[in-house]
Amino acid sequence: MAMGIDSKDRRVVIVGGGFGGLNAAQALASAPVRITLLDRRNHHLFQPLLYQVATAALNPSDIAAPIRRVLRQQANCEVMLGEVTSIDTAAKVVHLRDGQLDYDFLIVATGATHSYFGHPEWAACAPGLKTVEDALEIRRRMLLAYEVAEREPDPVRRVQWLTFVVVGAGPTGVEMAGALAEIARDVLTRDFRHIDPRSARVLLLEAGPDLLTAYDPRLRAAAAERLRRMGVELRLRTAVTSVDAEGVTAGGEHIQSRCVIWAAGVAASPLAGTLGVPLDRAGRVIVKDDLTVPGAQQVFVIGDLAAMKKKDGKPVPGVAPAAIQAGRHTARNIERMIRGEPPAPFRYVDKGSLATIGRNAAVAEVGPIKTAGFIAWLIWLVVHIATLIGFRSRVLVLAQWAWTYLRHERGARLITGEIGPLVAAARGPETAGSDASGEVPGASRSLPETPRTA
Ligand SMILES: Cc1cc2nc3c(=O)[nH]c(=O)nc-3n(C[C@H](O)[C@H](O)[C@H](O)COP(=O)(O)OP(=O)(O)OC[C@H]3O[C@@H](n4cnc5c(N)ncnc54)[C@H](O)[C@@H]3O)c2cc1C
Numbered sequence: 001m002a003m004g005i006d007s008k009d010r011r012v013v014i015v016g017g018g019f020g021g022l023n024a025a026q027a028l029a030s031a032p033v034r035i036t037l038l039d040r041r042n043h044h045l046f047q048p049l050l051y052q053v054a055t056a057a058l059n060p061s062d063i064a065a066p067i068r069r070v071l072r073q074q075a076n077c078e079v080m081l082g083e084v085t086s087i088d089t090a091a092k093v094v095h096l097r098d099g100q101l102d103y104d105f106l107i108v109a110t111g112a113t114h115s116y117f118g119h120p121e122w123a124a125c126a127p128g129l130k131t132v133e134d135a136l137e138i139r140r141r142m143l144l145a146y147e148v149a150e151r152e153p154d155p156v157r158r159v160q161w162l163t164f165v166v167v168g169a170g171p172t173g174v175e176m177a178g179a180l181a182e183i184a185r186d187v188l189t190r191d192f193r194h195i196d197p198r199s200a201r202v203l204l205l206e207a208g209p210d211l212l213t214a215y216d217p218r219l220r221a222a223a224a225e226r227l228r229r230m231g232v233e234l235r236l237r238t239a240v241t242s243v244d245a246e247g248v249t250a251g252g253e254h255i256q257s258r259c260v261i262w263a264a265g266v267a268a269s270p271l272a273g274t275l276g277v278p279l280d281r282a283g284r285v286i287v288k289d290d291l292t293v294p295g296a297q298q299v300f301v302i303g304d305l306a307a308m309k310k311k312d313g314k315p316v317p318g319v320a321p322a323a324i325q326a327g328r329h330t331a332r333n334i335e336r337m338i339r340g341e342p343p344a345p346f347r348y349v350d351k352g353s354l355a356t357i358g359r360n361a362a363v364a365e366v367g368p369i370k371t372a373g374f375i376a377w378l379i380w381l382v383v384h385i386a387t388l389i390g391f392r393s394r395v396l397v398l399a400q401w402a403w404t405y406l407r408h409e410r411g412a413r414l415i416t417g418e419i420g421p422l423v424a425a426a427r428g429p430e431t432a433g434s435d436a437s438g439e440v441p442g443a444s445r446s447l448p449e450t451p452r453t454a
Helices: 019-027 047-053 122-125 132-150 155-161 171-187 218-230 270-275 320-338 374-387 391-409 421-429
Strands: 012-015 033-039 043-045 064-066 077-081 084-088 093-096 099-102 105-108 112-115 163-167 201-205 234-235 240-244 247-250 255-258 261-262 265-268 296-302 353-357 361-366 369-373
Touching: 012 019, 012 320, 019 033, 019 047, 019 105, 019 320, 033 361, 047 132, 047 171, 047 374, 084 270, 093 369, 105 320, 132 155, 163 171, 171 218, 171 234, 171 353, 201 374, 218 234, 218 361, 218 369, 247 391, 261 270, 261 296, 270 296, 296 320, 353 374, 361 374, 369 374, 374 391
Parallel strands: 012 033, 012 105, 033 077, 105 296, 163 201, 163 261, 201 234
Antiparallel strands: 043 064, 084 093, 093 099, 112 265, 240 247, 247 255, 353 361, 361 369
16 A cells, blocks of 8 residues: 655655656555655656657557656655756755755666767767657658658669668667568558659668677577568678768768668766766766665666676666666665665566567577577567556557558558758758758659559
C-alpha cells in the first residue's frame, strides 16, 4: 500500500523519469519518504522501440506514457516537470532552470545522449535517435526522401535521394538499417509511379571490424548475412570522416545521400559534470560499488549516466535492465540507510541481449540460449511487449505489429513538420537556403517522363 506524505519523512529527489528513475520511485512506494520525481519531459519513453517510430511502424504515444499517470496511485510521490541545470552536493540542493529543491537523498538518472566524436555540427545532417522528436525527424526525412525522388527528373539526384545511410552497426543501427530495407523492398513497392522504391540503397557503416560486438560471433555472422539478404550494404572498418547536407565521407569515399542517421556514439548527460566528481571518457560518473558518488553518501547516480562495474570489474552495459535494476537497488539502499544500516553493493544480473533485424529475424542471447532467426524474433517480441509500460501500450503495440505483419504495411507513415528546407535542397544549390516556401518538391522542374512499370 502506498503511504501518504508526512512532513517528517525524508525527502528523496529523483532527477529523470527514464528506466532508472521511474523504477527507483516505484520501488520506494512503501518507504517512509516524500519523493519528488523531476523530468524535463512529461513522459517516460520506451527507447528500445523508438526506431519503430522513426520507421513509421508505431506512433509516439504507443511507446511513451505520461510519468504523472504512471505514478498517480503512488501517494508518497509527486511529479514535477522541470529541467535540472546543476547539483550542489555540499548544500544538498538541486538547481532547476526556474527554482531549486533540497533533498535528504538524491538519485540522478538523466541518461545519455548522442556523441558525434567532437563534431557536433554533424548533428544537423545526421540526426541521432534518442527522443520522440528525433524519431519524428528521422521519419520525416525518410518519407520525404521518397516523395522528392518521385518528382526528381535527374537520375543522379534521384539516386542520392534514394540512398539511406546508417552510421554505427550496434543494435540501434542494425535495427534501423533492417527496417529501412524492409520499407523499401516490402512496404512502399506499389505506392509510387515514377520511382521503384526497391531500387533504394541502404548502407550500414561501421568503423570497427564487426557489427553487434556484444554478441556471440556466430550470431553476428547470422545478422550480417540476414542484412545482406535484405539488401543492406554492410561496410565494416569504414569510419565516417565527414558529414554534410550532400552525404557522408567514409573510408575515403563520398557517399551521396539525403538521409543519414547517426547510431554511433553515446555521451552522458551533461548534468554529470556539475557533480564535481570523477567522470570517465564518455562523461559518465564513476560511482562507488553502492552507486553513491565519492564524498556524498546520500547521492546516487544510476543507469546510463553511471559508469557501473560488474563483480568481475567489467563495465555494466548501458541497457534498460541495468538501469531498472540499479533503480530498484538504490531504493532498497535508501530504506537501509533510513534504518541506520550501510548501503549494499550493486550486483548487475545480465538477463541477455536481443536485437531485431527485420520481419521474422532477430538475434538473442538469453542465458545459455544463443539463437538467430524466427525463434529469436519471437523472444524479442514477447520481451518487448512484456516490458512496455502500461496495459494500453501493450495492446496498441500488439495490434500495430499484427497489422504490419499481416498487411506488409506501416501504420504511421505521416510526414509532419515543414518540408521547406528539403524543398530548397531538392531544387539545387542555386536556390538552396534562399527559399523555404513550403512548395512541393521539384515543382519548378518537369516531372520524370516515364511512369515505372510495376
Ligand atoms: C534508440 C535506442 C534503442 C535502445 N534499445 C535498447 C534495447 O533494445 N534494449 C535495452 O536494454 N536498452 C536499449 N537502449 C538503452 C536504454 O534505453 C537505456 O539504457 C535506458 O533508457 C537508460 O535508462 P536511464 O534511466 O539511465 O535513462 P533514460 O531512460 O534515458 O532517462 C533519462 C531521463 O532523464 C530526463 N532528463 C535528462 N536530462 C534532464 C535534466 N537535465 N533535467 C530533468 N530531466 C532530465 C530525460 O527526459 C529522461 O526521461 C536503447 C537506447 C536507445 C536510445
